[in-house]
Amino acid sequence: xxxxxxxxxxxxxxGPKPSVNITFxxxxxxxxxxxxxxxxxYFGPYSVWNGDESNITNYNYYNLDKxxxxxxxxxxxxxxxxxxxxxxQVNETKKFVWGYSPPMxxxxxxxxxxxxxxxxxxxxxxxxxxxxxxVDMDGVKTDNVNNNQxxxxxxxxxxxxETTALIARIIITILIEMGVALLFYFxxxxxxxxxxxxxxxxxxxxxVLLNDINYNSGLLLFTISYIxxxxxxxxxxxxxxxxxxNRINKQPKKFRIYVxxxxxxxxxxxxxxxxxxxxxxxxx
Numbered sequence: 001x002x003x004x005x006x007x008x009x010x011x012x013x014x015g016p017k018p019s020v021n022i023t024f025x026x027x028x029x030x031x032x033x034x035x036x037x038x039x040x041x042y043f044g045p046y047s048v049w050n051g052d053e054s055n056i057t058n059y060n061y062y063n064l065d066k067x068x069x070x071x072x073x074x075x076x077x078x079x080x081x082x083x084x085x086x087x088x089q090v091n092e093t094k095k096f097v098w099g100y101s102p103p104m105x106x107x108x109x110x111x112x113x114x115x116x117x118x119x120x121x122x123x124x125x126x127x128x129x130x131x132x133x134x135v136d137m138d139g140v141k142t143d144n145v146n147n148n149q150x151x152x153x154x155x156x157x158x159x160x161x162e163t164t165a166l167i168a169r170i171i172i173t174i175l176i177e178m179g180v181a182l183l184f185y186f187x188x189x190x191x192x193x194x195x196x197x198x199x200x201x202x203x204x205x206x207x208v209l210l211n212d213i214n215y216n217s218g219l220l221l222f223t224i225s226y227i228x229x230x231x232x233x234x235x236x237x238x239x240x241x242x243x244x245x246n247r248i249n250k251q252p253k254k255f256r257i258y259v260x261x262x263x264x265x266x267x268x269x270x271x272x273x274x275x276x277x278x279x280x281x282x283x284x
Contacts, residue, residue: 018222020102020131023156024094026138031114032091033068036098036106037081039123044101046084049073063088071111075118081107102126108135108151115143121151129211130165132156170203172276173269180265184257190248198240202233230266238262 020036041048064072064087072083084103090096090110108121119140124133134156140149174196181187181195206229213225241258 018102018126018129018131019097019099020106020126021133021158022096022108022153023132023134024090024096025134025136027091027094028137028142029091030112030142032089032142033064033072033087033111033113034090034096035072035083035087035109035111036096036103037075037077037109037120038084038103039079039081039105040103041082043084043103046086046101048082049085065113068111068113071113071116071118072109075109075111077107077109077120079107079123081123083109087111102131108133108153110142110151112142117142119149119151121153124153127155128157130158130161132158166204166207169207170200172272173203174199176269176272177265180261180268184261184264186245186261188248188250191245194244194248195241198237202237206233234262234266237266 022034024034038046068087069085072085072087075083086098088096096108104126105123106125107123110119111117112119119142121135132155133153135151135153140151177195177199178192181192186192186195209229210222210226213222238259241262242255245258246252
């Protein structure tokens with residue numbers, strides 16, 4: 001029972017987290033904020049505002065100015081899509097990234113506070129593990145309060161970035177595993193090479209499988225599969241370390257040492273992955 005619970009909370013690699021990435025071409029420099037409207041009131045840790053005005057002065061506006069947050073909250077979409085209280089200023093970077101639990105079905109909503117102008121897109125879907133869309137703002141008017149223009153977005157999957165992110169995840173995971181290995185006194189060259197080889201294989205398999213599942217089957221199956229694969233990876237690594245490491249070690253250790261190492265290494269890499277995913281959305 002314990003082994004069924006542990007992988008959910010601590011036993012995981014620096015595995016990828018789904019993201020939605022929007023690039024705005026030919027966007028001007030006028031102050032502009034972006035969010036994704038959702039077709040559900042809740043998605044992951046995010047939700048619509050509960051409407052409690054009594055606690056509004058102490059409310060967390062999720063890094064948005066109160067006036068901008070209020071404008072998004074009060075926006076009424078014709079298709080019933082809602083604001084989940086996540087937004088970013090985009091006029092400087094020309095990019096919007098929702099790097100943790102973005103909605104499956106969404107609309108792109110831009111808000112120009114200086115003219116109180118909203119621009120909204122049609123309905124789009126997450127189509128891959130990391131979803132990329134580009135919006136061409138050429139010819140789009142941003143100074144009309146009664147703007148009826150519909151933003152048009154097209155898929156722009158970034159294969160180079162995804163390959164680079166995969167390599168970065170593998171390297172970071174290996175470095176973490178090496179660091180924890182040193183703490184467990186696994187310092188022989190053969191030991192470190194074997195640990196690195198195991199993590200290269202498991203990271204590639206994990207990323208490829210999750211990417212394919214999320215691309216074709218959506219978030220629910222992705223989540224179930226992620227948990228299942230992490231259980232398998234934890235168990236497989238522990239077994240491999242118990243069998244192989246004792247053969248290549250000059251001084252064999254007890255099996256529980258290898259199991260503890262696998263658990264701690266995966267826990268540290270999981271926590272590191274969450275931190276990096278927050279700092280660099282879309283990388284994990």
